[in-house]
Amino acid sequence: xxxxxxxxxxxxxxxxxxxxxxxxxxxxxxxxxxxxxxxxxxxxxxxxxxxxxxxxxxxxxxxxxxxxxxxxxxxxxxxxxxxxxxxxxxxxxxxxxxxxxxxxxxxxxxxxxxxxxxxxxxxxxxxxxxxxxxxxxxxxxxxxxxxxxxxxxxxxxxxxxxxxxxxxxxxxxxxxxxxxxxxxxxxxx
Amino acid sequence: xxxxxxxxxxxxxxxxxxxxxxxxxxxxxxxxxxxxxxxxxxxxxxxxxxxxxxxxxxxxxxxxxxxxxxxxxxxxxxxxxxxxxxxxxxxxxxxxxxxxxxxxxxxxxxxxxxxxxxxxxxxxxxxxxxxxxxxxxxxxxxxxxxxxxxxxxxxxxxxxxxxxxxxxxxxxxxxxxxxxxxxxxxxxxxxxxxxxxxxxxxxxxxxxxxxxxxxxxxxxxxxxxxxxxxxxxxxxxxxxxxxxxxxxxxxxxxxxxxxxxxxxxxxxxxxxxxxxxxxxxxxxxxxxxxxxxxxxxxxxxxxxxxxxxxxxxxxxxxxxxxxxxxxxxxxxxxxxxxxxxxxxxxxxxxxxxxxxxxxxxxxxxxxxxxxxxxxxxxxxxxxxxxxxxxxxxxxxxxxxxxxxxxxxxxxxxxxxxxxxxxxxxxxxxxxxxxxxxxxxxxxxxxx
Numbered sequence: 001x002x003x004x005x006x007x008x009x010x011x012x013x014x015x016x017x018x019x020x021x022x023x024x025x026x027x028x029x030x031x032x033x034x035x036x037x038x039x040x041x042x043x044x045x046x047x048x049x050x051x052x053x054x055x056x057x058x059x060x061x062x063x064x065x066x067x068x069x070x071x072x073x074x075x076x077x078x079x080x081x082x083x084x085x086x087x088x089x090x091x092x093x094x095x096x097x098x099x100x101x102x103x104x105x106x107x108x109x110x111x112x113x114x115x116x117x118x119x120x121x122x123x124x125x126x127x128x129x130x131x132x133x134x135x136x137x138x139x140x141x142x143x144x145x146x147x148x149x150x151x152x153x154x155x156x157x158x159x160x161x162x163x164x165x166x167x168x169x170x171x172x173x174x175x176x177x178x179x180x181x182x183x184x185x186x187x188x189x
Numbered sequence: 190x191x192x193x194x195x196x197x198x199x200x201x202x203x204x205x206x207x208x209x210x211x212x213x214x215x216x217x218x219x220x221x222x223x224x225x226x227x228x229x230x231x232x233x234x235x236x237x238x239x240x241x242x243x244x245x246x247x248x249x250x251x252x253x254x255x256x257x258x259x260x261x262x263x264x265x266x267x268x269x270x271x272x273x274x275x276x277x278x279x280x281x282x283x284x285x286x287x288x289x290x291x292x293x294x295x296x297x298x299x300x301x302x303x304x305x306x307x308x309x310x311x312x313x314x315x316x317x318x319x320x321x322x323x324x325x326x327x328x329x330x331x332x333x334x335x336x337x338x339x340x341x342x343x344x345x346x347x348x349x350x351x352x353x354x355x356x357x358x359x360x361x362x363x364x365x366x367x368x369x370x371x372x373x374x375x376x377x378x379x380x381x382x383x384x385x386x387x388x389x390x391x392x393x394x395x396x397x398x399x400x401x402x403x404x405x406x407x408x409x410x411x412x413x414x415x416x417x418x419x420x421x422x423x424x425x426x427x428x429x430x431x432x433x434x435x436x437x438x439x440x441x442x443x444x445x446x447x448x449x450x451x452x453x454x455x456x457x458x459x460x461x462x463x464x465x466x467x468x469x470x471x472x473x474x475x476x477x478x479x480x481x482x483x484x485x486x487x488x489x490x491x492x493x494x495x496x497x498x499x500x501x502x503x504x505x506x507x508x509x510x511x512x513x514x515x516x517x518x519x520x521x522x523x524x525x526x527x528x529x530x531x532x533x534x535x536x537x538x539x540x541x542x543x544x545x546x547x548x549x550x551x552x553x554x555x556x557x558x559x560x561x562x563x564x565x566x567x568x569x570x571x572x573x574x575x576x577x578x579x580x581x582x583x584x585x586x587x588x589x590x591x592x593x594x595x596x597x598x599x600x601x602x603x604x605x606x607x608x609x610x611x612x613x614x615x616x617x618x619x620x621x622x623x624x625x626x627x628x629x630x631x632x633x634x635x636x
Contacts, residue, residue, distance in 0.1 A: 022557045028240075028541045029562045031633050032534055033626050036243075041632045042625030044618075071598065071618040072564065072576055079580035079594015148621055157612025 023087040026080070030088070039098045043144035050097025055136045056089035062161055069152065069159035097129075099140020104186045112183025115176035119168050120184075127187040143178070143185030150177045222249045223551040226307050226317040228297050228482060230254030232261075233515030233536030234323035235285060235634040240544035242288045248551065251291040251315055253307070257281060259635070262382060263533050264627050265351035267568060269359045270392035278351060278627075284636040297482050302508045319547050322488070322496075322505075323515040323536065324480025325350070326381050332476045333374070334451035345454060347474050349381060361470045362393060367402040369469035372459055374449040375411040376476040379495070381516045381531045383417035384567045384577070386474060391422070391569035394430035394437050408466060409440045410459060412448035417530070418567060418577055420600045425569045425616075449473060479517035488513060495519035500588045501559050502546045503539050512547075514539040520561075521581055522590035529588075530579060534626075535563040537634055559583045562594075566623035574619035 030048070034040050038049025048056065062068035064077045064085065077085065116124070124131045128138035138146060152158045153169035154177070160166055172180070227238045230252055238252045260279050267273035282292040293315075299308040300320065307315045328347065330336050341347050346354035346361075365371060371393050375386045390407045397405035407430075416422070426432035433439060441447035441461075451460040457471045478484055478494035488496040488507045496513040497506040498520060505511045515536035521529035529535050542559045549556050563579035580594030598619065603609035 025541075025545060025557050025560055028545075029538065029560060031629075032537055032562075033564065033622075033629050035629055036633060040625070040629055041636075042628035044621035044625035045629055071615050072578065072622055075578045075596050075598075076562070076564070076580070076594060079591045144621070145625075148618060151614065152618075155612060155614045158614055 023084075023091045026084055026088055027091050030092075037095045037098075038092045039095075040100070040142060040145075043142050044148060046141060046145045047098065047100060048092050049095030051093060051136045052133070053089045053093035055134065056092055057086055058134070060085045060089065067159075068161050097137050097140075099188050100142060100185075101140075101188075102143055102185045105182070108179050108182045109186055111176070112179035112181075112186075115172065115180040116183050119172055119176070120180060123164070124184070127189055128184040129187065129189055138184045139187035139189060141185060143181040146181035146184060147178050150181060222247055223318045223547075224249045224316060225251070225319045225321060225547060226315050227252045227321040227323065228300075228307065229323035229325060229480070229515070230256070230259055230282060230285075230292070231323060231325055231515060231536065232533040232630065232634050233540050234321065235259070235282075236537040236540035237321045237323065237512075237514065237543050238285055238290045239288060239634065240541050241547060242290060244544055244548040245551065246289065248548070249291075250289070251293060252282070252285060253293045253295055253297055253309065253315070254282065255294065255296045257294060260351040260355070261533065261627065261631065262349075262351040262385075263565075263630075264568065264623065265348070265355050266385065266389045266392040268351075268355050269348065269362060269389065270396040271359060271363065272392070272395070272571070275351075275355060280631050280635045282635070300482065300486055300511075302486070302511060305510065318510065318551070320511045321540075321543055322480075322483050322511060322513045322517065323540070324482050324517050326477040326479065326516050326531075327481045327484070328475040328477045330475050332376070333449060333473055335454060336452055336473055336475060340454050341473075341475070344457075345452065345471055345473055348472065349385075349474050349477070358470070358472060362396055363400075365397075365402070365405065365469045367397075368404040369402070370406040370408055370467070371397075371470045372408045372410060372457075372466060372468035372472060374459060374471075374473040375409060375413060375416075375447075376474050377412040377443075377448070379519070379528060379531060380474065380477060382565075383530050383532075384422070384565065386411075387416055387418070387422045388567040388569060389472070390438050390440075391426060391430070391567075394426070395570055397437065398430060403437075405437060407438045408468070409438070410447045410449050410461060410466065411441060412443045414442045414444050418575060418597050421575045421597060422567070422569070424600060425573055425575075429570050429573065479513070483513055483517050486511075489517075491519045500583045500586060501556060503543045512543045514543060521579075521588050525590060527579075527590035527595075529561065529581070530563055530565065530577075532563055532565045533630060534565060535561065535579070537630065538562050561588075564626060566619055566626055568620050568623050570620075572613070572620060573616040574623050575616065576619055576622070 034048045040047045060077050063070050063074040150169050153160050153166050227234045238250050241248050241250050258279050258281050268275045295309040295311050298310050346357040348354040348358045393407045426438045430437040446461045449459045458467045479489045479496050488505050490497050496518045498518050503512045505513050516531040538561045545557045561581040566576045568574045575598035577597045580591040581588050601608035
């Protein structure tokens with residue numbers, strides 16, 4: 001309750017002057033594609049609520065300054081100031097991470113487990129919930145989205161920045177790509 | 190096991206959304222509850238109703254809509270080609286009811302802006318403190334001689350409102366023989382879904398290509414001289430289906446006599462100023478204007494077609510406490526030819542501006558800044574899509590189109606002098622994102 005009152009008080013103070021930064025207003029524009037509180041229901045669109053602040057900041061700024069390829073997001077973020085991007089990153093990082101339920105195939109899960117222990121586990125962990133500092137949580141992230149991300153890393157025509165991710169994604173067998181994505185997508189915790 | 194997971198997920202979703210949104214403490218608990226009536230349960234109206242309750246659960250929100258089920262217009266061109274089941278585009282109003290919104294299935298017949306009441310066909314009356322009008326569009330059938338509303342519901346569907354007509358057009362296309370001609374007649378702009386007719390052309394061609402109708406023709410008779418995402422469409426048409434002389438898709442611009450003036454429903458012949466074109470399937474999209482309920486109230490002050498509104502709040506320029514959103518309104522940076530596109534995403538963005546504004550107003554808080562965004566995907570083949578994004582802010586009480594945060598998918602890579610093709614993965618990704626976008630906007634508006 002105290003938190004709510006404080007938020008309202010800030011709302012009071014900030015509104016009058018010039019267009020003070022109102023992160024709620026900005027964040028609502030993200031909801032269309034990434035869901036309320038950053039919990040996506042679209043298989044190709046990532047959930048973003050509860051991802052690490054640094055990761056969100058880095059990715060958005062890489063798009064803004066053309067250091068990272070994208071099909072759509074690189075155009076969208078260019079309209080936001082660095083301060084707005086930082087505020088959005090903080091805002092979504094404070095949301096709860098909600099793993100999304102996806103249909104699970106035991107066969108693909110087993111194949112995926114083998115694939116991730118060889119390629120992904122070192123940095124992303126066994127379940128993807130407690131990754132290295134610069135990596136996003138991926139437990140219960142949409143498998144379809146993660147598969148598409150891996151395909152970006154594997155494509156010569158796609159500009160991706162992370163050397164280690166690029167190298168690892170490219171040495172994976174084609175069939176291991178959806179399997180690894182499926183495995184992490186199936187992790188509930 | 191799966192059902193339990195899903196239930197848990199829905200619960201978690203609900204918890205996540207209530208915990209996160211700024212809710213106003215009982216600032217007006219002492220006063221009577223503010224009453225908002227929302228007319229029209231499309232993407233705009235549904236979003237307005239939902240966000241009003243999300244931001245301030247004490248507001249009494251009534252949504253009046255004549256249909257029990259909403260069918261999304263976005264991605265409905267894929268239904269026409271047979272690539273998508275129409276039920277993937279349909280949603281009811283249970284999600285909004287669970288949020289405490291009173292959903293009334295009825296038709297609004299009269300609005301009294303002085304008494305601030307809304308009357309319906311079934312004889313009900315609703316009082317409001319604020320009225321949100323999201324009535325969509327109505328069609329001007331008389332603009333094309335020979336065309337009637339009855340014909341549109343049977344042999345000459347426009348399918349510019351997704352639903353039964355979408356399925357009629359799908360059946361007509363399925364029955365079209367090889368060598369047949371599918372005519373799409375595009376009205377003068379601005380119209381709902383600016384890239385829609387051209388995406389439809391591609392989806393029709395896709396159907397023909399996959400069903401052995403190699404000699405079929407898709408003829409676009411256009412009242413305009415250019416169109417949304419033109420370079421992207423022309424590139425895709427050429428590469429995928431053949432475009433222009435000898436190709437499957439042909440486009441006739443307005444200045445090349447493309448505007449259809451008259452139709453003979455019997456022979457399915459379209460007449461332009463000087464030409465006549467016989468089709469096997471004739472899809473005339475009639476010119477349209479703000480929904481009748483807004484137009485009849487005198488709110489459509491822009492060329493007698495669209496409702497003008499205030500940039501910071503979406504309040505009508507013509508009537509106090511009435512907010513017009515969605516395809517019925519006109520906004521954006523008109524002087525630079527950057528009007529708001531008439532799209533679902535844009536309508537939702539406008540709805541969120543209205544909701545934030547009204548909640549601030551009811552609680553005697555300063556108005557929050559207004560920001561408007563749009564994302565619109567076009568799918569031209571199973572592995573080929575592209576998009577346009579828009580960003581508008583409000584400065585000094587005027588809409589400003591933010592060029593840096595707007596624009597279409599790249600047509601080419603490389604430099605102007607040495608262009609290179611865009612790798613296919615980009616086009617493929619945008620087909621996937623179109624589907625993800627659809628699922629998320631449906632949830633953001635209706636769940």
